[in-house]
Amino acid sequence: MITPVRRPFVLATVAALLALAVAGCGGSSSSATTATVTLKPVESKSGSMEGMSEGEMEGMSEGEKEASSAEPTEGPTGMLMAPSNAHGTATLTQKGDKLTGTITVSGLEPNSDHAEHLHGPDGSCKPKKMVTNMAVVLPDLEANSKGEATAKVDFTVHQDVVEKGYFIMVHEEPTPAAERDQIGTAPASPAFMQALSKNPGILCGDVEVK
């Protein structure tokens, strides 16, 4: 007749241990989470390339491809997207509330500046998952005369952002001068998000935790 008395105690102990285990996985943990991000041009499903076969696209020169989809097109989530010949990589590391990393892109227009953000949660670079909400406003990429740019990240964030469901979006235009004080903040203000919804995305990369 011990069992009816003891069971609640055992359950409570199990619950407490579970709670501890879950807490250990949170942002307050001292262990670091690192992700690598591959930045690629955004494919627009509603662009004028729609209906073309892979073979037809292969036969086109880069110039022809660009010309056929030079106008920004709106994706299913409402995010504008524009074609690009750039590509890049990023590493992001979060340890507690510290977010550090490096974003490197080449193939940009020489001497051009580009806003970039970490978008999420619950998003990805799949057209239907490109959520517009910004988790962190990243520093602008400032391309040199060769079209190469590197941006360093060293911010305090108040949520876990190096996780599946977040993605980096590089935009065609720079961050407006009036909004530059929001770089490094999270989350961005609604007014800022509204203003930047008119800035097409050119490169996208999913956060993939190692």
Ligand SMILES: [Cu+2]
């Ligand atoms: Cu963005």
